Amino acid sequence: MDTAKLPIQTQSRRWDVIVVGGGTAGAIAAISAARAGAKTLVVEALGSLGGTGTNAQVTPLMRNISGGVNLNRSLTDELKTRLCQRGDGAADKGGNDNWFNPEGMKYVLEQMLLESSGEPLYHTHFVVPELSPSPAGKRKVGGIIVHNKDGLVRLEAHTFVDATGDADLAVRAGAPFEAGDETGLHQAMSLRFMLGGVDTARLCTFLAQHGQGQESPQFMHFWMVWGKKSSLEPLFHQGVEEGLLKERDGDYFQGFSVPGMPGTLSFNCPRLDAEINDGADAWTLSKAQTDGRAAIDRLVQFLRVHFEGCQQSFIASYAPMVGVRETRRIVGEYVLTLEDILSCKTFVDAVCRNHYPVDIHTPKGQKLLHQRSGDLPYFKPDAFHEIPYRSLVPLGLSNVLVPGRCASASFEAQSAIRVQQNCHSMGEAAGLAAAWCAGEGLEVRQVDGLKLRQALRKRGANL
Ligand SMILES: Cc1cc2nc3c(=O)[nH]c(=O)nc-3n(C[C@H](O)[C@H](O)[C@H](O)COP(=O)(O)OP(=O)(O)OC[C@H]3O[C@@H](n4cnc5c(N)ncnc54)[C@H](O)[C@@H]3O)c2cc1C
Structure with a gap:
């Protein structure tokens, strides 16, 4: 140039x-x-x-x-x-x-x-x-x-x-x-978020009752992917039936605890639509933010309703960067x-x-x-x-x-x-x-x- x-x-x-x-x-x-x-x-x-x-x-x-x-x-x-x-x-x-x-x-x-x-x-x-x-x-x-x-x-x-x-x-x-x-298709992108105000002790008990026992509130990892035999899948079906979630919100769902942030969870989701695919394209990245934020809102409503310990939770932050894998x-x-x-x-x-x-x-x-x-x-x-x-x-x-x-x-x-x-x-x-x-x-x-x-x-x- x-x-x-x-x-x-x-x-x-x-x-x-x-x-x-x-x-x-x-x-x-x-x-x-x-x-x-x-x-x-x-x-x-x-x-x-x-x-x-x-x-x-x-x-x-x-x-x-x-x-x-x-x-x-x-x-x-x-x-x-x-x-x-x-x-x-x-x-x-x-x-x-x-x-x-x-x-x-x-x-x-x-x-x-x-x-x-x-x-x-x-x-x-x-x-x-x-x-x-x-x-x-x-x-x-x-x-x-x-x-x-x-x-x-x-x-x-x-x-x-x-x-x-x-x-x-x-x-x-x-x-x-x-x-x-x-074919030119990239790996899926995700827009991650942090959820604050979680009663992690109660959530651990709830997850154990639902087949995903945790090491402790300090080391939590729970997940659901359609068709991968996650014990949380029935809850997600219910969320879709109730209109809280869209079908694609269960394509990939994963939560982690975060050291130094008690009561806060980090989520490796939502995964973005296949059409929102090229992380090196500015328009696509903007769509990833808007689409991802809407999906996060659905997930948080669903968590508040269905996950013990998340009733008082709030969105602590949307990730400033879109999660681009490739x-x-x-x-x-x-x-x-x-x-x-x-x-x-x-x-x-x-x-x-x-x-x-x-x-x-x-x-x-x-x-x-x-x-x-x-x-x-x-x-x-x-x-x-x-x-x-x-x-x-x-x-x-x-x-x-x-x-x-x-x-x-x-x-x-x-x-x-x-x-x-x-x-x-x-x-x-x-x-x-x-x-x-x-x-x-x-x-x-x-x-x-x-x-x-x-x-x-x-x-x-x-x-
Ligand atoms: C959703 C998701 C989940 C993942 N899960 C895991 C996991 O659990 N554990 C794990 O270890 N890895 C995971 N990975 C993979 C890993 O996080 C990434 O592959 C890795 O962090 C990429 O590092 P990088 O240095 O190549 O790019 P980045 O860390 O993205 O660094 C690129 C930097 O360049 C800056 N930049 C870009 N363009 C410009 C420009 N034009 N001018 C100035 N600055 C610019 C950006 O702001 C950024 O700071 C995951 C990735 C994603 C997306």
Whole structure:
């Protein structure tokens, strides 16, 4: 895009690393780069860090354990420890230490960034990159144009990390990408919400009476999906008959307790209609908010009437961000595939290990393509596969890395690697590599993947 005629202000400062998108992968990428000594800026559309994890209220972190060991360590471990110390994180009796309070997560991530001398630029949208050819024949992003209260502003850095979840920067810079399944359909989106004023002790008793006993009011998880043998299904049928719910409100229903928020539940629903499908389209995202809010209203009326302990409940918050599971995925130097996952493929330049299964939420009901009970090696309790550094390196660009849910993977493989702790690990690797690029004058392909892996291991990564 020719930006020459636009009224753009240029910042006199220049950064080593600019991370675009301070979400799940981006916040960690920025902390990682800053701790490696890079002058680091995070450009974030909203007013806090954590992205889908915090602003789409996606709690808890999905467990990613193999052989009894958590596969994501290093900065993820530090984050979880700090959350627990504040009472904003907790471990259940099953050894799952990933329950967290999204508001606490925003604060802890920000503190970790500031302590590392990283800098956030909030309420700022990435708009377009400014490109120039690089010596190796790839396109180089010299700067980015962002939009905020100051108008259009040019920001410059040596290396960029695109952690927008939708690969906004890489795609606008011309990197190839894929999106959706073979028909172009994306995974279903959800608009999550928090319910306050719940008498959780009474609700626990009620759920136990209805076949879903809970560990305690501090660790609650209950669910209903049509046709999946949930003991709560008859109640949902009643809700539909009474006109409180629409049929589709039972396509996916799931509630969790939240550490540090007594009397509050976080809901992984409503799932949005199949027509509201592309999370990288602004009009669709707006429809997701309006449609989702209406569905939340129905669910809350239903909960008040039918769930003991919810009579006095109220909507504590609608998630500010729509829960988007999958949009664009860059085509990188390596495209991770379903076969790689099922054969437990390892890589010399591994930056992350995953045991979470292929988990595709189709807009018309969840389809787990490969059940854990299969004979495949991947589903042995001590199995895992790896994600290589090359999956973060987009084709055609010399100074951009792309961690998170939009890393280079097939539709099926993305559905496994997209969970938050993996996004942290990919982000940490991208941040460190970007800092090395800036410090040593390297292009992203010149980073030695094995050296990166060893450095991450020294930081405590399980690699
Ligand atoms: C409904 C739902 C339920 C899920 N359940 C779980 C679960 O239980 N446990 C789990 O571990 N994972 C779960 N996941 C998956 C996981 O939460 C996401 O895949 C992961 O958080 C994505 O991280 P990311 O860094 O790639 O993107 P994000 O965390 O979304 O970060 C992207 C960031 O970039 C910012 N941004 C985007 N575009 C721009 C722009 N142009 N300019 C500036 N900033 C921009 C956004 O504001 C955001 O902060 C779920 C996902 C969804 C949607």
